[in-house]
Amino acid sequence: MKPQFRQISPLICEFEWEDEVSDKLLQQQISLREEIKKEFDSEISEVKMGFKTLSLRLSNSLNFPVIKEWLASVKPEDAQIPLPEKIWQIPVCYSKDTGRDLQSLAEAKNIAIEELIALHSQPLYRLHFYGFLPGFMYLNGLPKSLFTPRKSVPDREVPAGSVAIGGSQTGIYPSSSPGGWHLIGQTPIELFNPKSIIPVFAEVGERIEFTPISSQDFERLKRHPQQPNFR
Amino acid sequence: MIRDIGYLKILKTGPGTSVQDSGRTGVAFYGVPISGALDQRSCGWANHLLQNQKGDAALEICQPGLKIQFDSPTLICLAGAKAEVKFNGNSISSYGLIEIQAYDQLEIGAFHEGSVLYLAIKNGFQSEQVLGSRSWMEGITANIYSKKGDQIPFFSNSETPKYTAAKPRWDFSWTQDMSLEVYPGPEWDLLDLKTQKKIQLNSFSVSSHKNRMAIQLTELLPHSLPEMLTAPVYPGTVQLTSGGKMIVLMKDAQVTGGYPRVLQLSEQAIDQISQKCPSDLIRFELKKP
Numbered sequence: 187m188k189p190q191f192r193q194i195s196p197l198i199c200e201f202e203w204e205d206e207v208s209d210k211l212l213q214q215q216i217s218l219r220e221e222i223k224k225e226f227d228s229e230i231s232e233v234k235m236g237f238k239t240l241s242l243r244l245s246n247s248l249n250f251p252v253i254k255e256w257l258a259s260v261k262p263e264d265a266q267i268p269l270p271e272k273i274w275q276i277p278v279c280y281s282k283d284t285g286r287d288l289q290s291l292a293e294a295k296n297i298a299i300e301e302l303i304a305l306h307s308q309p310l311y312r313l314h315f316y317g318f319l320p321g322f323m324y325l326n327g328l329p330k331s332l333f334t335p336r337k338s339v340p341d342r343e344v345p346a347g348s349v350a351i352g353g354s355q356t357g358i359y360p361s362s363s364p365g366g367w368h369l370i371g372q373t374p375i376e377l378f379n380p381k382s383i384i385p386v387f388a389e390v391g392e393r394i395e396f397t398p399i400s401s402q403d404f405e406r407l408k409r410h411p412q413q414p415n416f417r
Numbered sequence: 418m419i420r421d422i423g424y425l426k427i428l429k430t431g432p433g434t435s436v437q438d439s440g441r442t443g444v445a446f447y448g449v450p451i452s453g454a455l456d457q458r459s460c461g462w463a464n465h466l467l468q469n470q471k472g473d474a475a476l477e478i479c480q481p482g483l484k485i486q487f488d489s490p491t492l493i494c495l496a497g498a499k500a501e502v503k504f505n506g507n508s509i510s511s512y513g514l515i516e517i518q519a520y521d522q523l524e525i526g527a528f529h530e531g532s533v534l535y536l537a538i539k540n541g542f543q544s545e546q547v548l549g550s551r552s553w554m555e556g557i558t559a560n561i562y563s564k565k566g567d568q569i570p571f572f573s574n575s576e577t578p579k580y581t582a583a584k585p586r587w588d589f590s591w592t593q594d595m596s597l598e599v600y601p602g603p604e605w606d607l608l609d610l611k612t613q614k615k616i617q618l619n620s621f622s623v624s625s626h627k628n629r630m631a632i633q634l635t636e637l638l639p640h641s642l643p644e645m646l647t648a649p650v651y652p653g654t655v656q657l658t659s660g661g662k663m664i665v666l667m668k669d670a671q672v673t674g675g676y677p678r679v680l681q682l683s684e685q686a687i688d689q690i691s692q693k694c695p696s697d698l699i700r701f702e703l704k705k706p
Binding site: 192193194195196197198200202207231232233234235236237238239241243315316317318319320321322324360361378380381383384385386390 | 442443444445446447448449450451547548556557558600601602603646647648649651653671672673674681683684706
């Protein structure tokens with residue numbers, strides 16, 4: 187599981203792994219990120235992750251030779267840091283009112299709405315990284331039976347908090363935005379708070395579970411927003 | 418110096434005027450775009466002439482039709498695009514320092530050359546700082562683009578500003594250069610040789626799909642690359658969509674994307690392309706990083 191190192195510009199470089207997306211790969215990405223942060227915190231202006239990539243942007247191209255030298259000497263494949271144990275519980279109101287595609291998706295899968303909800307809310311999903319929109323979590327763990335191609339014509343507006351399925355992924359829209367995923371429900375909680383120094387609640391590597399709630403609870407929680415619980 | 422708060426009032430505005438600084442660094446990890454001035458070189462120069470910090474917040478003007486009024490004295494500096502500028506009704510140059518007294522008005526008309534003009538102010542605009550930056554951004558700051566009646570705070574000089582009579586020259590010709598310095602992107606090697614050649618030899622034109630998120634090029638580049646798993650992107654990353662569109666990502670772009678990343682513009686090339694207008698031609702000059 188040795189990543190390929192590539193310098194892209196005088197300021198940007200990237201590690202890419204060939205392996206399948208997995209907890210083990212994520213563990214390596216996080217370990218390497220931690221090592222780099224420990225060693226070069228002030229020299230690195232951005233760290234970004236993808237499913238199989240870790241990318242760095244330096245604050246100054248003069249630092250590249252030293253960092254490259256160091257990178258050649260580390261072995262990300264020896265990573266030992268275990269993934270965090272925390273599991274966040276995201277309340278979701280699965281209904282036609284909060285998820286406009288819930289019924290059509292269940293029909294397309296030839297299952298009852300209740301079964302679709304059970305399939306979606308049973309697994310634990312691993313948070314791999316943030317991207318797309320501020321606070322949007324890229325999650326791994328959607329059951330294969332729920333994989334659904336994205337809409338050919340994206341919706342002009344997806345409401346904030348929408349829980350959706352697109353391709354082999356599921357996610358929550360932190361803010362309203364155009365989007366091509368199938369909406370199956372909505373969470374009343376706030377996923378991104380720009381006024382906070384760390385604007386998100388979940389750390390990369392932690393897990394998420396969706397807990398179904400009634401529309402009464404949805405309305406109540408919407409009026410009195412709170413941070414999600416974890417276990 | 419007494420630091421009284423003064424306000425710049427927007428009397429009239431075209432679309433696309435916003436407050437921008439050097440951007441929001443260190444929060445891309447949470448999915449937050451970097452934002453900041455599209456053309457850091459011009460914005461930085463205006464700040465330099467004011468003896469400001471390099472990253473002080475300035476007004477970024479991308480369309481004609483802006484009319485503003487200052488309610489107290491200060492010193493401002495214009496740099497970037499060449500445009501028609503009226504100061505209390507009289508035409509002046511769109512480049513250089515301008516002494517401001519209370520109730521002075523400034524109007525930005527048609528752009529003649531380039532497409533982004535910066536109005537920097539002594540000590541920078543003091544609008545709210547969110548996640549370490551004053552740059553306006555949807556979902557992050559309360560303001561996204563300026564509207565009529567907006568008041569943008571700055572620190573006013575209580576006495577009449579003074580500056581030397583020296584008029585520093587500003588060479589804007591670098592923005593007219595059609596050749597952009599680029600590096601091979603992470604997926605460059607996956608392109609076949611013919612497509613790689615095309616990218617290096619052909620010239621491409623800037624389309625009208627141009628905003629703070631991205632600049633789309635007009636010509637299509639057919640290819641057979643598959644879409645890929647979501648991976649990091651930066652301002653200056655050139656994505657190649659499945660339909661063959663080339664998209665140059667700019668400062669408000671998402672932090673990750675699923676299209677192959679075929680090129681990466683140098684910092685200088687990002688400044689350069691941000692000053693290009695629709696139908697302007699560009700050429701990619703491939704360099705090793």
